[in-house]
Amino acid sequence: MKAAPFEYIRPKSVAEASVALGRRGATTAAIAGGQSLIPMLSLRVALIDLLVDISRLDDLKAVTATPDSTWIGSLTTHSQIEDGKTPDVFGGLMRRVAGQISYRAVRNHGTIGGSIALADPAADWPCCLIALDATVRVVGRSGVTVPRIADFIHDSYATTLTTGDIIMGFDIPAPKVPLRWGFAKVARKSGAFAHSIAIVTALGKDGPATVVLGAAGPRPRQMVATATQLAVAGATEEQLRAAIATDLDANFEGLDAYQKRMHTANILRAARDMRAQ
Amino acid sequence: MTAITVALNGVKVVDDVEPRQSLADFLRDRCGLTATHLGCEHGACGACTVVVDGLATRSCLTLAAMADGRAVSTLEGLRDDPLMTLLRRHFHESHALQCGFCTPGMLITARDILQRHTRPDDKTVRHELSGQICRCTGYANIVKAIVAAGQDLPQASAAPPDA
Numbered sequence: 001m002k003a004a005p006f007e008y009i010r011p012k013s014v015a016e017a018s019v020a021l022g023r024r025g026a027t028t029a030a031i032a033g034g035q036s037l038i039p040m041l042s043l044r045v046a047l048i049d050l051l052v053d054i055s056r057l058d059d060l061k062a063v064t065a066t067p068d069s070t071w072i073g074s075l076t077t078h079s080q081i082e083d084g085k086t087p088d089v090f091g092g093l094m095r096r097v098a099g100q101i102s103y104r105a106v107r108n109h110g111t112i113g114g115s116i117a118l119a120d121p122a123a124d125w126p127c128c129l130i131a132l133d134a135t136v137r138v139v140g141r142s143g144v145t146v147p148r149i150a151d152f153i154h155d156s157y158a159t160t161l162t163t164g165d166i167i168m169g170f171d172i173p174a175p176k177v178p179l180r181w182g183f184a185k186v187a188r189k190s191g192a193f194a195h196s197i198a199i200v201t202a203l204g205k206d207g208p209a210t211v212v213l214g215a216a217g218p219r220p221r222q223m224v225a226t227a228t229q230l231a232v233a234g235a236t237e238e239q240l241r242a243a244i245a246t247d248l249d250a251n252f253e254g255l256d257a258y259q260k261r262m263h264t265a266n267i268l269r270a271a272r273d274m275r276a277q
Numbered sequence: 278m279t280a281i282t283v284a285l286n287g288v289k290v291v292d293d294v295e296p297r298q299s300l301a302d303f304l305r306d307r308c309g310l311t312a313t314h315l316g317c318e319h320g321a322c323g324a325c326t327v328v329v330d331g332l333a334t335r336s337c338l339t340l341a342a343m344a345d346g347r348a349v350s351t352l353e354g355l356r357d358d359p360l361m362t363l364l365r366r367h368f369h370e371s372h373a374l375q376c377g378f379c380t381p382g383m384l385i386t387a388r389d390i391l392q393r394h395t396r397p398d399d400k401t402v403r404h405e406l407s408g409q410i411c412r413c414t415g416y417a418n419i420v421k422a423i424v425a426a427g428q429d430l431p432q433a434s435a436a437p438p439d440a
Contacts, residue, residue: 001317001318001319002297002299002302003297004297005295005296005297006296006297007296008279008296008340008342010342010345031340031343034338034339034340034343035320035335035338038299038320038337038338038339038340039319039320039338041297042299042318042319042337043319051296051340053342053343055343079332102408103323103407103408103409104333104386104389104405104408105323105326105332105333105334105335105386105389105408106320106335106338106408108332108333108334109332109334109335109338109339189407190404190407191407191408
C-alpha cells in the first residue's frame with residue numbers, strides 16, 4: 001500500500017503547471033484533492049514519474065454567479081458545495097449531490113474538477129453536470145476549449161483531456177424558471193461508489209424534463225424517451241417503465257435482468273423525489 | 278526529497294520527506310505520533326483521520342508534501358481540547374471502544390460531527406460515521422457516546438469550529 005517513487009512539484013501558475021504536465025518522456029499527473037489519485041498511486045494502479053500539485057492555484061478556485069450562469073472553479077471541494085458556499089440556483093440539487101459523495105473527510109479535499117477529470121463511471125458529478133448542461137473550460141498547450149460535459153467524457157475513465165491540459169472550472173447555465181429535481185442513488189453502503197445514480201430535472205411546473213442515468217455503463221447517458229414521457233401530464237407509471245426500458249436498451253449494453261430492475265426502480269424513485277417537490 | 282514545514286499540534290516541524298510518503302506515515306514514522314492508526318491505507322476505514330487546517334482529513338489520502346504550510350492536529354494534540362475531553366469521558370462512560378484500533382479516527386470524526394451539528398440525533402451520527410469502520414462492530418455504543426456528548430454541550434449551537 002505504498003506508492004512507487006515519483007517526483008513532486010508545486011507550480012506557481014496554471015501556465016507553469018501545464019508545461020510541467022507536458023514534460024517530455026515522463027508520465028505525469030495533476031493532483032488536486034488526491035482523494036482518488038492517492039489510493040490509485042498507493043495501490044500502484046497508476047504509476048507516474050512526476051506529480052504536479054495544482055491544489056494551491058488560486059485561478060482554479062473562483063466561484064461566481066451572473067444572472068445567466070454560475071462558474072465553479074475546478075478546485076471547489078464537495079464539502080464547500082455541500083455547505084452552500086457556492087451559489088445555488090439549482091434548487092439545492094448540487095448541495096444534495098455533494099453531501100452524498102463518499103465521507104466528510106474525503107469531501108473536505110475531493111474536488112469537482114478532479115471528479116470530472118477522472119470520469120469514474122459511478123461518480124456523481126458527471127451525472128449532475130450533464131443534467132445541468134454544464135460546460136468545462138480546459139486550458140492546454142493548444143489553447144482553450146469549452147466542451148459540454150456530455151462530449152468531454154467519452155468513455156469509462158476517458159475524457160478529451162490531453163497532456164498538459166488543466167480543467168479551470170465549469171460554467172453552468174442558470175435555469176430561466178425555478179428548477180425542480182429528483183436524485184436517487186443505489187449504493188451497498190452510504191459513501192460507497194454507486195451501482196445506480198439517477199438525476200431528474202424539470203424546468204418549472206410543466207417545462208421540459210431531463211433524465212440522466214449513471215453507473216449503468218461506461219459513462220452517464222441522457223434518457224431521452226423517459227424525459228419526454230415525464231413531461232407528459234398524467235403519464236402513468238406503466239408508461240414511464242416502458243420509456244425507461246426503451247432508454248436502457250438504447251444507451252447501455254449487457255445489463256442483466258436485475259440491473260434493469262434496479263435502474264428502473266432508481267429512476268422512478270428520482271422521478272417521485274422530483275414530483276414531491 | 279521535498280522540504281516541508283508543518284505546524285504539528287502547535288509546534289513547528291521542519292523536515293525533508295520523500296514525495297510519495299503519506300501524511301500518516303510521516304506522523305507515525307518520522308514524528309512518532311502513533312495515535313494515528315493505519316487500517317486500510319486507501320481511504321475506506323477512517324482510522325487515520327486527523328485535522329488539517331480545521332478539516333477532518335484522511336492522513337492516508339494526503340501526502341506529507343501536500344501538508345506543507347498547513348496546521349495538522351492529531352489526537353495527541355487534542356489532549357486538552359475541551360470538546361475532546363467531553364468526548365473522551367462519554368466514550369469511557371458508554372464503553373464506546375473495544376480493541377481501540379478505530380478509536381482515534383472515531384474521536385476525531387466525532388469532534389468534527391459535533392462542530393457541524395447541534396445536538397445530533399442517532400440517525401445523523403450514524404450517517405456521518407459511515408466512513409469510520411469498527412471491526413469489533415461496536416457501533417451502538419460509539420453512536421450512544423457521541424449523541425450523549427452532543428446533549429452535554431452547554432450552548433444551543435454546534436461547538437465552534439477550529440479557528
